Amino acid sequence: MNASSTKKPVSPQKRVVGFNVLEDRCxxxxxxxxxxxxxxxxxxxxxxxxxxxxxxxxxxxxxxxxxxxxxxxxxxxxxxxxxxxxxxxxxxxxxxxxxxxxxxxxxxxxxxxxxxxxxxxxxADLAVPTCRTVAGFRLADDYYYHLGHSWVRFEHGGRARIGLDDFAACVFGHLDQIDLPPLGARVQQDKVGWTFGRKQHRAGVLAPVTGTVLAVNHPAREHPELVNEDPYHTGWLFIVEPDLPKRNLRRLFFGAECTRWIDQEQHKLLGLMGPPYLDMAATGGSVVRDIYGAIDTLGWDDLTSAFLHTTRK
Incomplete structure (x- = not known):
């Protein structure tokens, strides 16, 4: 499935919310x-x-x-x-x-x-975000989310810090490889910006914004378990200087949009898991952090197509 065929987030008039900005007066x-x-x-x-x-x-x-x-x-x-x-x-x-x-x-x-x-x-050490739980998955407050399950937090000057969201971290589980773009590389919104792998499987992740890579998180690249354990804090992946931050917002979810979106994604996941797991929808509790490894009937290609919106390989 190509990203261009998926439904765009609503609300064309959006504001770039900077994370932990002490003063927001122009x-x-x-x-x-x-x-x-x-x-x-x-x-x-x-x-x-x-x-x-x-x-x-x-x-x-x-x-x-x-x-x-x-x-x-x-x-x-x-x-x-x-x-x-x-x-x-x-x-x-x-x-x-x-x-x-x-x-x-x-x-x-x-x-x-x-x-x-x-x-x-x-x-600098990344400030710990506050998180809320939606359908059993964590969402970091004041972060933006892309339909391919990457997140963005805008920092002072419009720089964008990027990572993999908790939903994808739980669905794909214990990764053993993360390949990040090099410094100075260009990433383009809705195009594959980086990849991760687990044993013989590989998957591409769509970049949530367009811009130039300024820094990468070497500890997360060398220890992929950080992405699964702490995707919004120590497991961040890289920082981008966006071309135009506001131009990217139409393809990103924020605030209440994220709640509706994750609810939809959870129901899609339960559909792939099959009838025995439909009761999970009513629990509202936490989920296992390795869904792919725990459910034998889930196929890697089905998951990447359904949630990362990348072409099967």
Whole structure:
């Protein structure tokens, strides 16, 4: 089955919700340019339509080189604050809590502190998400989910951390191989982005967003059991710089959509398992973490076709 033939998630108007963002007020609001606007792009200002509209209204010339374009959105801030008191944009957005001034006129590509924050984010321990149980499977709050059972959590600047969801981790069980894309590789939404394996079986997983790979989780690649045991925390897989975060949202589930979707997936799974297991639908309890290994009648190809939406091989 091809991903393009599956039903798209509903609600075309969606907001990029950044995970653990302390302040969600738009930087233009923090600067006093506008009265109220909540960031809906995880502070990925360069890909934000609202930011472009503000720049046009303020007659900030967009016809500049890429490096300058990355900073001219704060031209107003340069004029508003004198050189000794310009607040760092990361303090304005809430990324750092301590006050800090900007010595570079908001040309962040010059700033070692800005680069250090990005590197620290890539290497930092992942915050533990809160989870709820739906049809016996865990769903991490404020994560987005793709119909191919990968998850995304958007972090500061719009970066997307990606992994395999708990449903797939339970269905496919104890994996012995995970092949992740290399640094700098391009992944495309709805196309196979990485693969996993169990004994002689292999399966491809559709990428939930389009973008460039910035980091991979080497411990999870070397110890695939982390993906089964802790898919939303230590078992994350890689980080992507998305091309345009909001453009990917129409193919992702979020919030209440996830509950309805997992309920549907559970009933599909029970149908594949057969009549003896239909009573599981009424229990609402936890499920075994190796359904494929526990149910002899389940075929690997049937599971990959039904839930990963990849072509059988």
């Amino acid at each position: 930087i233009w609001m923090k600067a006093g340019v506008i009265n109220y606007h909540i960031c809906d792009n995880a502070f990925d200002c360069n890909a934000c339509p609202f930011n472009r509209a503000i720049r046009q209204a303020m007659k900030i010339d967009p016809a500049v080189d890429d490096h300058t374009a990355a900073s001219t959105w704060v031209t107003y801030l340069v004029e508003r604050y004198d050189g000794a008191n310009r607040p760092c944009r990361h303090a304005l957005t809430g990324r750092i809590s301590a006050p800090k001034t900007c010595p570079y006129n908001y040309e962040c590509y010059h700033c070692a502190f800005d680069q250090m924050l990005d590197e620290a984010d890539l290497g």
